[in-house]
Amino acid sequence: MEKSATRNKRFFQIKNYMQVKRILEYFFSLILLVILxxxxxxxxxxxxxxxxxxxxxxxxxxxxxxxxxxxxxxxxTMVPDADQLLGQYLDKNEIEGAMFKLKKDPRVTRLGRFLRKTSLDELPQLINVLKGEMALVGPRPPLEREVVSYSEKDKQRLCVTPGCTGLWQVSGRNELSFQEMVALDLYYINNLSWLLDLRIIMKTIGVVFLPKGAF
Known part of the structure; x- marks a missing residue:
């Protein structure tokens, strides 16, 4: 009975957290779009x-x-026909699992490398936050071709709204393996809280000014 009550309490806490988070992120993203x-x-x-x-x-x-x-x-951040050229580089993937990452991807432009390094290329995603498709904090949204090869465990990272930044991005980003990314996302999902979100946002600011693992 006590365990059931604890679970119910946690459920309502998460529900309230999600509702308030959506309202706050809507207004915060709107303010950021104006300021930026x-x-x-x-x-x-x-x-x-x-x-x-x-x-x-x-x-x-x-x-x-x-x-x-x-x-x-x-x-x-890439040449206009980057998607069509992808097939030429799939065998050079530098990360294991359902992701593609190439540190010196020739499809990335010189300006694009700067935008990626500073995460400035991500700013338009504030529009996705306004639309409710993304949150400021949450797991990164994967590509359809990546999800096709997901295990049931991997799919658990899709049970919450994806974010512009998250635990993976501030914990090593592209230097981590796919399974390490999944583990970090599941940790975030299992420990949802305002404090965790605040920690990730503060670390994100540090990553922007001192980029590491972004390419």
């Missing part, structure tokens, strides 16, 4: 000038909460 609008405009112009014919915003289908798909926005 000069930065966003500057980046938009710089990226456009670097390749006038190529799109500035890169749109990619990602898998979110409960395996629903959505279009995620980023500033373009």
């Amino acid at each position: 609008s000069p930065v966003l405009l500057t980046l938009f112009i710089v990226i456009k000038l670097s390749d006038w014919k190529a799109p500035v915003i890169y749109r990619q289908v990602r898998v979110g909460k409960n395996e629903t798909t959505f279009v995620m926005y980023k500033f373009r």
